Amino acid sequence: MDKLVIEGGKPLSGTIVIQGAKNAALPILAASMLVEGVVTIEHVPKLLDIDVMLNILRELGCRAEHEDQTVQLDTTSLHSSHIPEALMRQMRSSIFLMGPLLARFGEVTIYQPGGCAIGERKIDLHLSGLEALGAQIVEEDSRITCYAKRLKGAEIHLDLPSVGATENIMMAAVLAEGLTTLSNAAREPEIQDLQNFLNSMGAKIIGAGTDTITIEGVEKLTPCRYQVIPDRIVTGTIMVAAAATRGQVTLLNTCPSHLTSLIHVLRRTGVQIAVDGDIIKVGAAARPKAVDRIVTSPYPAFPTDMQSQIMVLLALADGVSVMKETIFEGRFKHVDELSRMGADIRVDLSSAYIRGVSRLYGATVEATDLRAGAALVIAGLAAQGKTVVEQVHHIDRGYDQIESMLGRLGARITRYSPVESNPIVP
Numbered sequence: 001m002d003k004l005v006i007e008g009g010k011p012l013s014g015t016i017v018i019q020g021a022k023n024a025a026l027p028i029l030a031a032s033m034l035v036e037g038v039v040t041i042e043h044v045p046k047l048l049d050i051d052v053m054l055n056i057l058r059e060l061g062c063r064a065e066h067e068d069q070t071v072q073l074d075t076t077s078l079h080s081s082h083i084p085e086a087l088m089r090q091m092r093s094s095i096f097l098m099g100p101l102l103a104r105f106g107e108v109t110i111y112q113p114g115g116c117a118i119g120e121r122k123i124d125l126h127l128s129g130l131e132a133l134g135a136q137i138v139e140e141d142s143r144i145t146c147y148a149k150r151l152k153g154a155e156i157h158l159d160l161p162s163v164g165a166t167e168n169i170m171m172a173a174v175l176a177e178g179l180t181t182l183s184n185a186a187r188e189p190e191i192q193d194l195q196n197f198l199n200s201m202g203a204k205i206i207g208a209g210t211d212t213i214t215i216e217g218v219e220k221l222t223p224c225r226y227q228v229i230p231d232r233i234v235t236g237t238i239m240v241a242a243a244a245t246r247g248q249v250t251l252l253n254t255c256p257s258h259l260t261s262l263i264h265v266l267r268r269t270g271v272q273i274a275v276d277g278d279i280i281k282v283g284a285a286a287r288p289k290a291v292d293r294i295v296t297s298p299y300p301a302f303p304t305d306m307q308s309q310i311m312v313l314l315a316l317a318d319g320v321s322v323m324k325e326t327i328f329e330g331r332f333k334h335v336d337e338l339s340r341m342g343a344d345i346r347v348d349l350s351s352a353y354i355r356g357v358s359r360l361y362g363a364t365v366e367a368t369d370l371r372a373g374a375a376l377v378i379a380g381l382a383a384q385g386k387t388v389v390e391q392v393h394h395i396d397r398g399y400d401q402i403e404s405m406l407g408r409l410g411a412r413i414t415r416y417s418p419v420e421s422n423p424i425v426p
């Protein structure tokens, strides 16, 4: 497994262009299976999860190429709707294929998906949503088969606003007969992006970004060319890294309106943020201030995907901060690792109590999941001395060569692979 070696203590400085959003690109790639022909998706980052998705699509008979951030998919020879268990288990987002493949083939076989160890992550809402659209679902051990000659529009209420279930139901309902109304839908920007993509292919969806989404089924879609939105979590990660190292960074290709809750929290810590169109400038010179209470909740509240990164800034703040995690019960695994670097954090059930210290110290730490890994990289950049972050494959799921990105901002960060003990020069 690769590891990152970071010499900390250098403020980040410079300009960076933000990659396209993983969490928008993944469902959009899956939704492309609804149409027959050649679909072109731009601003698709080079990530492990994207590679896994493209490998699954190839396995199903789709032709897939990914060059210069552009994915071209030819779905004409798609011949299977059976996703092998080994591929299904490589990531959570494999579940996005359930709705589109069912809608296109009238049948899909999947297995329980894999993913980061951040919580239980059930798929009951995905399944009950498809059932409401008329699918017959047969579960045998980890294998799930869904059948429906043609899905039928329905009124569906989600017990909780699941991002993935909202997207899966939207994708399935696009080719269903009649009208689907989805209430208590998730409102994340990536859902709006999926709506825009599907509508570009001729779907009739309104309401994404609100809690009620209406999908009028159509007979057929036509292929399109589409560009995914900027990644708000990568943007947020760099903003926090700039703040934690007391640097000055300009971020290009951002969507500031997707980051309102994070910007609000960062300003409360004393970080200077200037927004101009799709450009964000972040600067911090002094020690951050503690924030009494942050609660992760569905969009537009504070995102769970930024919880571990902001915790690093709070670990260096003046005072005590409280962070409550309400989405994933297992998302405090970075706390033990940060403690090894000198952080003073106590976890009690779903809350973390963070007593800021004036300095973190380099250590050897392990990325336990994607965002925990990103947090440890930020901690390493801000710490005094050398930090080694192990299990970097978790970080590669969501950040396109994090070491090159941060290196361009002056960070002293090098990737080592176990095969050659030489550093990997990007």
Ligand SMILES: CC(=O)N[C@H]1[C@@H](OP(=O)(O)OP(=O)(O)OC[C@H]2O[C@@H](n3ccc(=O)[nH]c3=O)[C@H](O)[C@@H]2O)O[C@H](CO)[C@@H](O)[C@@H]1O
Pocket (backbone or CB within 6 Å): 022, 023, 024, 026, 092, 093, 119, 120, 121, 122, 123, 124, 125, 126, 127, 160, 161, 162, 163, 164, 165, 186, 190, 298, 304, 305, 327, 328
């Ligand atoms: C690829 C992608 O977009 N991933 C994001 C998506 O994941 P994902 O779509 O998996 O997250 P969900 O919104 O579905 O999960 C939210 C909560 O709902 C629960 N739940 C979900 C589905 C279900 O059928 N039953 C159920 O109980 C989950 O266990 C979790 O506690 O939203 C999460 C919450 O913002 C983010 O952290 C992930 O980065």
Ligand SMILES: C=C(OP(=O)(O)O)C(=O)O
Pocket (backbone or CB within 6 Å): 023, 092, 093, 115, 116, 305, 370, 371, 398
């Ligand atoms: C948890 C995440 O992703 P996924 O849902 O793909 O596991 C994430 O992006 O932070």
